[in-house]
Amino acid sequence: MKWEVVIGLEVHVQLNTATKIFSGTSTAFGAEPNTQASAVELAFPGVLPVLNKAVVEKAIRLGLALGSKINQKNVFARKNYFYPDLPKGYQISQMELPIVEGGALPILVGEEEKLVKLTRAHMEEDAGKSLHEDFSGMTGIDLNRAGTPLLEVVSEPDMRSPEEAVAYARALHSLVMWLGICDGNMQEGSFRVDANVSVRPFGQQEFGTRREIKNLNSFRFLEQAIKYEIQWQIDTLEDGGRVEQATVLFDPDSGETRMMRSKEDAHDYRYFPDPDLLPVRIADEQIERIRSEMPELPAAMKARFVEAFGVSSYDAALLTGSRATAEYFEAVAQASGQGKLAANWVNGEIAARLNREGKDIGDCPISAERLTGLIQRIADNTLSSKLAKQVFDALWESDLSADAIIERDGLKQVSDVGAIEKMVEEAIAANPKAVEEYRAGKEKALNALAGQVMKASKGKANPAQVQDILKQKLA
């Protein structure tokens, strides 16, 4: 039987505020345990939550970027459950009236574009951390993370393959960083993904029963976990079994998912509006102000790059994968007036080198200005592509400009017709056999001759000119 996969993602985006969602306690990562846990996070009697304005504004930013509806009245609710890293006995979240509803995110799968619809995004607080290592048979509780602001972004079940799910997660990850609302650090838990996965016979309308994979903190694990889960569900159904609704965990060591709790043990959270917090009201002017402060969005920038610099849609999509890359490219394209060359170098050599060294564009040793210098010398034929690579390597290792490197290493391409003619004549005289073969119709012999010329010029002769002059002389 042919199966169709249905995936929806819930992503916890940690907002990069200075303080917690409901108190003026610092959110800096990596502090000593419980040194960033105030009476509010510890749930001491009599304390009251006071909402952080930056959380609301960052949520609006994301909503505007996704083309969502901003609920100008939204309400916090209590989600009740008992766990030691949640001292209040409830998490403050949003239920019936979240701040953001609807909207969509474009994703790129291979070279194909697709729109994933959003259900909602709501504000909530994070819980603390439980440490189960040995503390004389006890569990250790660190409440530094408690009260850290999160936006839970929920997609519609619109994805049909693990690749689409990863593309969506990557697109959302790059968007929240682009908007400057999240640092995107997945190792530190700033971007955590839950995946709802089900399968159904191809062509069937109703969804199959879903299982939810919790807390995936890398794109690789997301892909592995979904792939494993799909195969498990298909195997189970094809063996005549049933998939029961459940929450599962992914074990990166075994590459398998395993059941955490079944539907019967599912939490009954007994949501109700939090009486400690009044409804949040957002004025039109506030939304308009935030809209006016928004950076140009990736989709708009992508279209502009195609239009203004003549780069392909695919190249433009890569260039707008992060705001830093887009800005870097634009600076080079602008200054050099060579959009296509700039795109080739940024998506090619620069991306490959950064990737190999595990670096970000922000740590790129070649500034936009210095790359511009290189591209100008390619555009005006001072450098052949081979020499350009050599200059690029030198740029990577030093602080010199492209011109200084060309001067220092004598890398100027020789385009002087007289000089090239002289070398061509020498090559013809020294290789009568190749000349004979070429004249007998063996095209390849020309390359051998061109190679001799390039060697004689130490790689500096303009290769196109060498070919032309050779053909002239042998005609």
Next chain:
Amino acid sequence: MSLTHQDVARIAKLARINVSDEEIAAVGNQLNNIFGLIEKMQAVNTDGIEPMAHPQDVSLRLREDIVTQTNQREAFQAVAPQVEKGLFLVPKVIE
């Protein structure tokens, strides 16, 4: 609406309140009385009225994103039953 013995036991379990078998009948009666009141309220026609999330019709005041709290760990942990390496210790929980 009338709560069964099982309903009451489940509510007690969710709220982590220890209610003995003998108490369940009495607690169930009390809860059913409250539900009686709620039923009366629900009988009132509220068509076209927007539900209120809070009895006071005012909006939330927001706070600027500025650190105002300092580290008070020592004071907070002085009243904790057990601490180690800066952590609060609780009976082992594994989910």
